[in-house]
Amino acid sequence: EEKYDKGLKKTRSSFMDKLNRLFANFRSVDEDFFEDLEDTLIESDVGFDMAVKLTDELRDEVKLQNAKDSEAVKNVIVKKMIDIYDEAGNGENNNINLVNDGLSVIMFVGVNGVGKTTTIGKMAKLYKNQGKKVLLAAADTFRAGAIQQLNVWAQRDGVDIVKKEEGSDPAAVVYEAVQKAQKDNYDVLFVDTAGRLQNKVNLMNELAKMKKVLTREIPEAPHEVLLTLDATTGQNALNQAKLFKEVTNVTGIVLTKLDGTAKGGIILAIRNELHLPVKYVGLGEKVTDLSKFNPSEYVYGLFK
Ligand code: GDP
Secondary structure, eight states: OHHHHTHHHHHHHHHHHHHHHHHHTTEEEEEEHHHHHHHHHHHHSSOOHHHHHHHHHHHHHHHHOOSSSSSHHHHHHHHHHHHHHHHHTTTTOOOOOOOOOSOOEEEOOOOOTHHHHHHHHHHHHHHHHHHOOOOEEOOSSSSSTHHHHHHHHHHHTTTTEEETTTOOOOOHHHHHHHHHHHHOOOEEEEEOOOOOOOSSSHHHHHHHHHHHHHHOOOOOOSSSSEEEEEEEGGGHHHHHHHHHHSSOOOOOOEEEEETTTSSHHHHHHHHHHHHHOOOEEEEEESTTEEEEHHHHHHHHHHHH
């Protein structure tokens, strides 16, 4: 996909700069090479454990395939990265769980500034274009400007929104939204939330209260809880993810800002350490800068 390809440009160059430097000095696949490769992978945000595991498996694979020149070795690396990603995922798919007939509720969680509101704006348009009736709920009532920002997206996308004043109870917003969504036969309800990790107990209670309001109307709701992570924050994103997994039932990841200077390896670290599927990736600020995540396209994209 072209936008995927273009969007990944900076991430690719920061990842490939490192690998290219390694391959520029390539002489033979000796132990020095593997040690440098391991360092490179760690620097690329794949995470320490994953870097060690990947390097170990590459050592075996390179021997097995008798790969000698740098192109052959690169190919082994690409294939191995895809295999490892798929392996960690146990063959699950990364589709958004939508109800065939009735209302699907998609809740977004994540800290401030990671791109929740923007991603909702992009996805709402995507679904609207598919002919779905979309409603947004501005349940990030905490951050100044969040409600207004979601409202701008609603207008831009031509979809409806339920909002209250800043400081309102987020669960009250969700309540109103789910009532309206059911009464007026909406297909998809997106819920924007405030992600204040500073107070874990408050956040947990707030999310639990929203969920309670939802399940009272629709026992399976929310059908998705998408944790949004900013790829440029590297290992920080992983730490946020671990905390959010503790406070709520996350069903998938949206990884934003892959058009920036993300190091690219973060995808493998997320998969390996969190066991959550990356479902969508953000590749810019525009409404069309969202792509369904495809692991092999992504890894091949990095090595282009
Ligand atoms: P929220 O606080 O989690 O709702 O984050 P926002 O949606 O307000 O996004 C914070 C900033 O990141 C905004 O300036 C967005 O335009 C920007 N942003 C969001 N997603 C992306 C992305 O995929 N790429 C880039 N370059 N910027 C993004």
